[in-house]
Amino acid sequence: MKPAICFPARPYISPICAAALSMVMCSGFMMQLAWKSYLAQQVFPISAAGLFAGLSLSACLGLYIVRLRTAFCASAYPYLVWIGIGLCIASLSCALWMYRQTSALHWLDSTTHKSYQLETKGDPQIHEYGATQTATLIDSSGFSIGTVHLKTPQALEAGVCMQTSVVPQRFDDSPWSQNRFMQGEFAEVSLRVVPSQELTLKQDALTNFRQVILRMLQADKGEAEALLAGVICGRTTELHGTDVKQCFSDCGLSHLIAISGGHLIVCISLVEHLLLCLHIPLRPRLTMLIGFMSIYVVFSGMAPSAIRALLMMSSSMVVRSYGRRPHQISGLAFAVMVLLAIQPGLVFDLGFQLSALSVLGLSIFGPYLRHHLKQLHMSTGLTEALSATLIAMLMTAPLTIPLSNSFSIIAPLANVVVGPLITLVLTIGFIAAPLAYAIPFVLTPVLYLARTAIFFAQLLASFPFAQMNATLEWWGVALWYCAIGMTYVLWDALRLRHIVVLVSLSACLGVSFCIYWRYLAPPMVGILQIGQGDSILIRDHDQAILVDAGVDDKAAQALARQHVTHLDAVVITHWDKDHWGGLPKILQTVSVDMLYVARGATAHTPLPIRWAWRHHIAELIRGDKLSIGSFKAEVIWPISKTDGEENASSVCMVVSYTHEKNRLRVLLTGDTELEQELKYAQSVGDIDVLKIGHHGSKVSTSKELLDILTPELAVASAGKHNRYGHPSQKCQNACREARVLFMCTKDVGDVQLYPSPSGVVVQTQFE
Incomplete structure (x- = not known):
């Protein structure tokens, strides 16, 4: 007889979890x-939130009365009561938050803004055009109005105070603005000049100590030092925008840098070992550990994931001190409730969402997955590391895939390899960092470990297809989490063979999906929404080319939206960064056969492209033709050799499709403007769609040009709220006068053009 398989017990979901879930939704x-x-610019619904809180409280009281007088379902009763409690707390919290924001906005709308004080909070983020961080706005009487988003030409440390009279501006309707609003900021302040002679510094002892440690670490000296500052102190200012951070992100290692439960465990393990050596009794020892964790969380910048870990571990220690066994899922629910009661906008914070979902998955499915992995005869250490990584990926993928349009294939291996190294960096770094003031060389072994971790992260990130393009619609997210829920419901009814069958079926569906889009994709010209840049996809069945690659990673994300895994060629029209900047990322996620530029432009290839593309670069000039299935792309500009540096030297093409009764003609103009367009327009003839040049600038098109080309549709590519004002009103007026339908990617998203007997069928991303 085979021995019975002993499954781990299904974790208990306590009533407080219902309260946490209701708070999240409310x-x-x-x-x-x-x-x-x-x-x-309407009044916040404070009264509605207060009314809802009262109704929730009334419902709880009603349930209590019903419970006393009827044989109410005993199992459902506590969950319903806790749901009511959660709704009541969330409503009151939101009402209080909206009241504070209302007061701040009233000051913004009514004051003359003669002068006020700004006090910076937290670490700055350095960008190409300056630095940003949160600041507290204080009026002339010393009263704190609220928090704003501060933009400065140079980075400022926390605690810097300054007087200014710059008028704060309301946020626009962009996703970034919504994120800042949810974090409690009510406006943004942009300072072109920081008056250094008027700056004062207001820092407490802990902040001063942190600054001393950061000076010892010399975060601005190199990548290893920046990684140490991030791992030990929670400061990612110097790490932001570096190749190291991108590699960690591509390998699914970002959580190793963010201060969370793993950091606190290492931190208190060292302290607890010391306290045990001193024979400190249990309750005083746990009290000291909670105090030490609290100090470290404040020291590291009070990230939501760190506060969540602090609340969970503190509640667990309190329960232990009374001789009870802690319940991790209830601890997580308690932490979520406290955090949302303090800052309800955290419900939209991605870091908070990923942290909570990862811990929830580990608490519920950790023992379950370890049980199945042990049946594969894996070692205990490998089982622990692999199960934690896989569960975190499965729980968070439905959130990360729609945002980044990619999925890290290398993440499980990367976490097994790099994870232990970062743990060593953290453990030794906690001891070495405070000693570095007296003994500078004590950091040498820690820096060596950090460089080793960076080496392996960069090595793994460089693997072909370490990160794959992927996309997930809302229904896919729903199905994903339904499958996770069903796994919990079925639990011991699922055997390893069932899981293997389900995974195999899912893999078959995924492969079929990939085969369709790789070899059977319908003919289409897609003008992609990638912000302030250009990127046009031309595909027909198994062939595809990309004309321009945008300015950053958004082009790779757009290709994922279009399910592109292979490109026969990429054409870079000219060497403006908003046309080639995203190519290195594309080359990491999509296989590319050829790279084309204008005749003579190869000699001026930017250095990042030289590093990313080590193969031959082909050149194009007027008269050259490219075939993409039944599409024919004929180059009509430039007419002579060029360096590819100027807008006027952009590669321009007429893309034509003729197959059976379907047809389509599209003119791609790069960044050429009227002076060049009028020169080649006569040779182009009638077209169906004009891709407007130079993002719809004032000199991008005219009624005269449109009358020559007679397009039915004109499309401009531009980013929302761009600083250039693209597309210009002059461009839009010209289209209106010529009776040409005008679209811009910032308004409608991706514009997909399909051949048809009538010429063109248009679909947009946001239709």
């Missing part, structure tokens, strides 16, 4: 209403 709904009211 906070999300209320905060979304607040954001819409902010954009419309």
Whole structure:
């Protein structure tokens, strides 16, 4: 007889979890209403939130009365009561938050803004055009109005105070603005000049100590030092935008840098070992550990994931001190409730979402997956590391895939290899960093470990297809989490063979999906929404080319939306960064056969492209033709050799499709403007669609040009709220006068053009 398989017990979901879930849903709904009211400059629905809190409390009391007088379902009763409690707390929290924001906005709309004080909070983020961080706005009487998003030409440390009279501006309707609003900021302040002679510094002892440690670490000296500052102190200012951070992100290692439960465990393990050596009794020892964790969380910048870990571990220690066994899922629910009660906008914070979902998955499915992995005869250490990584990936993928349009294939291996190294960096770094002031060389072994971790992260990130393009619609997210829920419901009814069959079926569906889009994709010209840049996809069945690659990673994300895994060629029209900047990322995620530029432009190839593309670069000039299935792309500009540096030297093409009764003609103009367009327009003839040049600038098109080309549709590619004002009103007026339908990617998203007997069928991303 085979021995019976002993499954781990299914974890208990306590009633407080229902309260946490109800708070998440209520906070999300209320905060979304607040954001819409902010954009419309209407009164926040404070009274509605207060009324809902009263109704929730009344419902709880009603349930209590019903429980006393009837044989109410005993199992459902505590969950319903806790749901009511959660709704009541969330409503009151949102009402209080909206009241504070209302006061701040009243000051913004009514004051003359003669002068006020700004006090910076937290670490700055350095960007190409300056630095940003949160700041507290204090009026002339010393009263704190609220928090704003501060933009400065140079980075400022936390605690810097300054006087200014710059008028704060309301946020626009972009996703970034919504994120800042949810974090409690009510406006943004942009300072072109920081008056250094008027700056004062207001820092407490802990902040001063942190600054001393950061000076010892010399975060701005190199990548290893920046990684140490991030791992030990929670400061990612110097790490932001570096190749190291990108590699960690591509390998699914970002959580190793973010301060969370793993950091606190290492931290208190060292302290607890010391306290045990001193024979400190249990309760005083746990009290000291909670105090030490609290100090470290404040020291590291109070990230939501760190506060969540602190609340969970503190509640667990309190329970232990009374001789009870802690319940991790209830601890997580308690932490979520406290955090949302303090800052309800955290429900929209991606870091908070990923942290909570990862811990929830590990708490519920950790023993379950380890049980199945042990049946594969894996070692205990490998089982622990692999199960933690796989569960975190499965729980968070439905959130990360729609945002990044990619999925890290290398993440399980990367976490097994790099994870232990970062743990060593953290353990030794906690001891070495405070000693570095007296003994500088004590950091040498830690820096060596950090460089080793960086080496392996970069090595793994460089593997072909370490990160794959992927996309997930809302229904896919729903199905994903339904499958996770069903796994919990079925639990011991699922055997390893069932899981293997389900995974195999899912893999078959995924392969079929990939085969369809790789070899059977319908003919289409897609003008992609990639912000302030250009990127046009031309595909027909198994062939595809990309004309321009945008300015950053958004082009790779757009290709994922279009399910592109292979490109026969990429054409870079000219060497403006908003046309080639995204190519290195594309080359990491998509296989590319050829790279084309204008005749003579190869000699001026930017250095990042030289590093990313080590193969031959072909050149194009007027008269050259490319075939993409039944599409023919004929180069009509430039007419002579060029360096590819100027807008006027952009590669321009007429893309034609003729197959059976279907047809389509599209003119791609790069960044050429009227002076060049009028020169080649006569040779182009009638077209169906004009891709407007130079993002719809004032000199991008005219009624005269449109009358020559007679397009039915004109499309401009531009980013929302771009600083150039693209597309210009002059461009739009010209289209209106010529009776040409005008679209811009910032308004409608991706514009997909399909051949048809009538010439063109248009589909947009946001239709």
